Amino acid sequence: MLEARDVTVRYGRQVVLDRVSLRVEPGRVTGLAGPSGCGKSTLARVLALMLRPSGGSVVLDGQAVGRWRQRAPRAQRTSVALLYQQPRLAADPRLTLTEIIAEPLAAAGRPDPERVAALAAETGLTPDLLTRRPHEVSDGQLQRACVARALVLEPRYLICDEMTTMLDASTQAHLVAVVEAYRERSGAGVLAVSHDDALLDRWAHRRVRLGETELGEAAPAPG
Template identity: 35%
Template sequence: MIELTDVRKVFPARRGAAEVVAVDGVTLSVADGEFAGVVGPSGSGKSTLVRLVNLLERPTSGGVVVDGQVLTDLDDDGVRRARRAVGMVFQHFNLLDSRTAAGNVEHPLELAGVGRTERRRRVADLLDLVGLADRHASRPAQLSGGQKQRVAIARALAAQPKVLLCDEATSALDPASTGGVLELLRQVRAELGLTVLLITHEMAVVRAVCDSAVLLDHGRVVDGGPLTEVLTRPHSPLAAQLLPVPAVAGGAGDLVRVTVTEDAPEGRVLRTLAGELGLDVEVVGGSVETVAGRRFGRLLLSVTGDDGRLDVALQRLRDGGSLVERAVPGDEPPPIGVHDEPEASGQPEPAVPHVLDIPEVPR
């Protein structure tokens, strides 16, 4: 559904500042119906990348394909027509204060020339879908942050898009509202058959809703893939970000890093090391989470005992499907650093209209 091939975006030098390479050779594929995430720190190129998908920013080089159309081969009119299949949700809602919740959802349909009866029907259905049927007459100032974002999602769905882009859609929300909005995005993806690309710097968001993800840093893809594969991949920077294991000082025992899954749970690992082979085992750090609907964990163990028996134990665990690695203090990939946003270097963020192109619908 979405294909980016070696996409590069360079903002030219301006007012004495050097040019900024915001996206640097990104290749990305999102399948039809997939919920994909793009994650990384501020300044990693995430927001620029999402704007390249619907050509709100034209790439300096590379190809962008959405729903079978090569957008980078189209002229501006062609891009506007193709963009009608793409809805977009922003961090700060972009609602019109002068309109009610229903009026905000109805606005793009008015611009598209949809007849009044059809507009009202579609608005009612969308507000019901996002759980705000009883707040149709409320203005944005009367809504909470989570409710405003629900209105923004309903508005993005008004044109019945095939793709939904979410640029930091939960970053301005409290934890409870974030959970509700993520659950709503899961629901609309399932009910409407959408393909969703979500931009975020929050790993908890990726764990909660994404099927796959890529990790960006300095405009480049550092790691990525289906989360169920990433979390069982040795030395994965994205896995280290999704399920971090805290750094520990060296101790008396050997350090072993273990990835546990539903098929290879932590109980089996501990029984093999301690119960069957008599090794002393201490859990010194780790985390266990539900990711992509499945249970995963990464544990750091300190194991004391005969090295020969430890090697036998590790091989037995590997033969049983567990990902186990000997570790040394400090060998876990460090967190990706935080840098300035590209636009902070003199490139202004292009204006975003309240309403993107909406198809005309017969009255």
């Protein structure tokens, strides 16, 4: 289980999160809702070990997180993957889509061209797109590469921070289906952060509004 326990985040004197607790269970989709500016993305970054909180703790599969970002142990760092809303801010513009997908494997010293090709195909990227750089593809095509990159090391938890907001309905449905297929075969836990209540109603097993109690069970995503 991935847990935030009484997490507080401050930027100077501004309190962005105040003693927030949340759990992401293996094998299930937790939906996180709330208005703009309430701290959803900040909480996502804390849970992804990208931002050290001012107070509280993060517990990953029973082990408290003591270090953050690149200082976190590799086993913890690679257990959680984060998908951002804006793929152009998350992708190196100098890399081809193949290189973007392969980034985590290269960093881990585990090149695996076959896995990269398989994930590219699963996310709907055709071979002619893989040699292109971010400025040569659409937002939807680049987000497909970012989804493949997030899955390439087989994380135990996947945090989707408004990953479908900028996408057309067809691409949105396809990428949700890719994440769902990964969850079902791997038993990974998913945190789906979204303003889209209809999407969370379809996708999440449990939905939480930031700052409130759990909203109860929602219908699981269609297969």
